[in-house]
Amino acid sequence: METNLWRLLLSVQPSRGLVDEKFSVRVQNAPPAHPLTMHALLHSEDGDTWEAFGHYVTDSGGDVNVSEDPSLGGTYDGVEPMGLLWSLRPAPGSRPGLRFRKRDAQTPMQVRLSVYQGHQSEGFMDRAVLASVMVERWYMAPGVRRVNITEGGVTGTLFLPPGPGPFPGLMDLWGGGGGLVEYRPALLASHGFASLALDYLKQADVKNEYFEDAYRVLQQHPQVCKNRIGLVGLSFGSSVALKMSVYSNVIQPRCIVCVSGSHIQHVGGTLADIFADIAKNQKKTRYNEENQVIWRDLLLPVPTDLSKKVDVGRLQCPLLLVVGEDDQNWPVPESADDMREMMEGAGNSHLLTVLSYPRAGHLIEPPYSPHCRAGTFMAAGSRKKFIALWGGEVAPHSRAQEDAWRKTLDFLRENLYCSAD
Amino acid sequence: MAQTVTPILSVHPTRGLVDEKFKVALENLPPRFPVTLHSLHRSEDKDYWEAFGYYVSDDRGRVTVSEDVSLGGTYTGAEPMGLLWSMRPVPGSRTGLRLRKMDVRSPMVVLISVYKGHVFEGFREQPPMASAVTERWYMAPGVQRIDIREGAVRGTIFIPPGPGPFPGVLDMWGGGGGLVEYRSALLASHGFVSMALDYMSFETFKTHDECLSYFEKVLSIIQQHPQVIKDRVGICGLSLGATVTLTMAAYCKSISPRCCVSVSGSHVFPYGVSLAEVFQFKEMDMGKARLDEQKRVIWHDMILPIPTDPQRKVAMGRIKCPLLVVNGDDDQNWATVESAEDMAKMMRAAGNDHLLTTLTYHDAGHLIEPPYIPHFRASNFIIQHSKQKVVMLWGGQTKPHSDAQEDSWEKILAFLRQHLYPCPSSSLPQAKL
Numbered sequence: 001m002e003t004n005l006w007r008l009l010l011s012v013q014p015s016r017g018l019v020d021e022k023f024s025v026r027v028q029n030a031p032p033a034h035p036l037t038m039h040a041l042l043h044s045e046d047g048d049t050w051e052a053f054g055h056y057v058t059d060s061g062g063d064v065n066v067s068e069d070p071s072l073g074g075t076y077d078g079v080e081p082m083g084l085l086w087s088l089r090p091a092p093g094s095r096p097g098l099r100f101r102k103r104d105a106q107t108p109m110q111v112r113l114s115v116y117q118g119h120q121s122e123g124f125m126d127r128a129v130l131a132s133v134m135v136e137r138w139y140m141a142p143g144v145r146r147v148n149i150t151e152g153g154v155t156g157t158l159f160l161p162p163g164p165g166p167f168p169g170l171m172d173l174w175g176g177g178g179g180l181v182e183y184r185p186a187l188l189a190s191h192g193f194a195s196l197a198l199d200y201l202k203q204a205d206v207k208n209e210y211f212e213d214a215y216r217v218l219q220q221h222p223q224v225c226k227n228r229i230g231l232v233g234l235s236f237g238s239s240v241a242l243k244m245s246v247y248s249n250v251i252q253p254r255c256i257v258c259v260s261g262s263h264i265q266h267v268g269g270t271l272a273d274i275f276a277d278i279a280k281n282q283k284k285t286r287y288n289e290e291n292q293v294i295w296r297d298l299l300l301p302v303p304t305d306l307s308k309k310v311d312v313g314r315l316q317c318p319l320l321l322v323v324g325e326d327d328q329n330w331p332v333p334e335s336a337d338d339m340r341e342m343m344e345g346a347g348n349s350h351l352l353t354v355l356s357y358p359r360a361g362h363l364i365e366p367p368y369s370p371h372c373r374a375g376t377f378m379a380a381g382s383r384k385k386f387i388a389l390w391g392g393e394v395a396p397h398s399r400a401q402e403d404a405w406r407k408t409l410d411f412l413r414e415n416l417y418c419s420a421d
Numbered sequence: 422m423a424q425t426v427t428p429i430l431s432v433h434p435t436r437g438l439v440d441e442k443f444k445v446a447l448e449n450l451p452p453r454f455p456v457t458l459h460s461l462h463r464s465e466d467k468d469y470w471e472a473f474g475y476y477v478s479d480d481r482g483r484v485t486v487s488e489d490v491s492l493g494g495t496y497t498g499a500e501p502m503g504l505l506w507s508m509r510p511v512p513g514s515r516t517g518l519r520l521r522k523m524d525v526r527s528p529m530v531v532l533i534s535v536y537k538g539h540v541f542e543g544f545r546e547q548p549p550m551a552s553a554v555t556e557r558w559y560m561a562p563g564v565q566r567i568d569i570r571e572g573a574v575r576g577t578i579f580i581p582p583g584p585g586p587f588p589g590v591l592d593m594w595g596g597g598g599g600l601v602e603y604r605s606a607l608l609a610s611h612g613f614v615s616m617a618l619d620y621m622s623f624e625t626f627k628t629h630d631e632c633l634s635y636f637e638k639v640l641s642i643i644q645q646h647p648q649v650i651k652d653r654v655g656i657c658g659l660s661l662g663a664t665v666t667l668t669m670a671a672y673c674k675s676i677s678p679r680c681c682v683s684v685s686g687s688h689v690f691p692y693g694v695s696l697a698e699v700f701q702f703k704e705m706d707m708g709k710a711r712l713d714e715q716k717r718v719i720w721h722d723m724i725l726p727i728p729t730d731p732q733r734k735v736a737m738g739r740i741k742c743p744l745l746v747v748n749g750d751d752d753q754n755w756a757t758v759e760s761a762e763d764m765a766k767m768m769r770a771a772g773n774d775h776l777l778t779t780l781t782y783h784d785a786g787h788l789i790e791p792p793y794i795p796h797f798r799a800s801n802f803i804i805q806h807s808k809q810k811v812v813m814l815w816g817g818q819t820k821p822h823s824d825a826q827e828d829s830w831e832k833i834l835a836f837l838r839q840h841l842y843p844c845p846s847s848s849l850p851q852a853k854l
Binding site: 006007010011014015016018030031032062110114128129130131134138141144162165167192336410413417 | 429433434436438448449528534551552553556558562582583584586587614618842843844
């Protein structure tokens, strides 16, 4: 007799998706009103293990549909179609301060989705799995080409969408951690933008001309529309984007996206001058109870002196600011308020859109990747490691990432694809 | 260049399984703008296949292929997957081509492009307005592929991801020979351990029993596999493979399948009085083969009239497991509709027709395969025993045949799930009683 033998069917569609694509996870063929745990497991390139889980009960047909049914507990709760990805966190026993980042943008994240009997909250590696499937999450759509850029002294990676082009271009400026961070531009290219990831913090004394050279390289590429170039910045990269757009005669973007950025910086110097300025305010560094570093006060108070902040009143193109209200790293909400005030005073505030998210932190990235409230940070060129408090709470931050990314893509399409010349 | 409006072309998902639907959409066109959506695929044999449909953008400059109507091209009407199933070799190609993926570890790559206006030729000579690339996979991530070489048994096993154990399916392809893996790979992507078998290139069998024990051995390889639920193994056969399937269901003594699927098959032993004789490659009586006006070979009449002599056909009354029979009424290769009628008659007489479900698709041909792969009415074929090269007429009209593939595949998967996946509230008849 087979009364106790049943095999459930676990399916995920699509099984190979882009990182920002939703998926649909379903369980079928289980007994009705049966408790099950949905579990996600991800191994990072550094060998760390991340996991997420939700507690479900099958319906009268013996099914669970993660897109429609509520999780009753776990690393996320409620109806959360993508909770198994955005609520991923380091497995118990992991090293502290981990942040999930994919270095190789050409290969997918491989997530193992499994179903466990009952409502489990720990010891997943020691329990028997009822069913399991592998899901791939890609930053690069098929046909996107990755090109190393070394011309004119510029170091970067260009991602080109498939097709004849020419395409609108984007210069993607990552944050103060430095290096060549490729996953966001790879994803942007998957959405039709020729995107250049720029390595700009290799040397402490990088000149402002470096950014102009990079912009020219992008403009002159045969598959890029030279009049349809935008800037996308994160954190320190946003500061660079604002400064260049206002003060450079070469860099004339059609639009700018500044995620978690501030206009507060020493104007008229190089990046090295900006860093030196920030270092002078070291004593304003605060620490929370877990000894995590809060740097947001180093730029405060917002200066009134125009030599100490980018004159955004002179901006001539649309600007999208993405703000996490719980940003503990950079005074982003205060900067956004001041930028609005400056632009209203100058009469160009019609160019400004601010997306402000309660309980979101500093690292507002493409959606459905694990959130990092605090993580190891090493400033470019320094050997000192800190655990920086970025801020944000998992669920609101993840919602912010989903909403901000969609609106960022709409903004870029609107300004770079759709707008008339 | 900035003056030209660049449409935004998207395909979701960008990487899908072969039997998954996709959504192709265009934005940022001028309103009421005529465009041609085009698909292009380069096969493993280096032939090019293409399909195209004519659309006009709406007032917001959008085209949504899953909802909008194609006004012409290789398909018409609202056809979400028309860009795949209506593909045909590009002009100037070799004749008699058939699109089949032999390496299932890599995807089929399809280039989707949009051209200005309604174009019917010369796609290579003009640049498209935009393009996107999509991958179509037979293997889901995590599916394992394992070569099997056990004595005379040569095949491939595909194992789904996960702890198992899983139900199993023996996948019997047709009389064209070789090791055809793609349907097995897809079955594994749906949760079945599946084995593809090259059963045409072994030594000939002298007796019916020798033949049977070979196939029993194959079935036991799957059943004994550590990741297979021993009493939940089914057989799925196409064409000659379906005849083998029916034979195993009726005659295998030591082990039996839990359910069977016969696609475009017949219970009549072609060219012989037993399956062993079929595999001895006896000289076929080609008298009943016909040629159409284009000299394409029609084998449809070869087994007609359906013999009354029970020795010439599988004893359908001996089958004890659920059987799903799938065929097309425009099958030009095998008299599958007439066979299905006779099978039903035999089972009614024997009292086991409650096990039988028959799906006959109007205007579908012989090669009813997993969906969204191009239909071809005829293709080059090498007759196994004489090595003669002919053009074989399979039959079917493209649109009804493609609909048949889509519908039958869904029903085959549901049938296999129903009978092979043990279910908590199951009250199915036990196969081995």
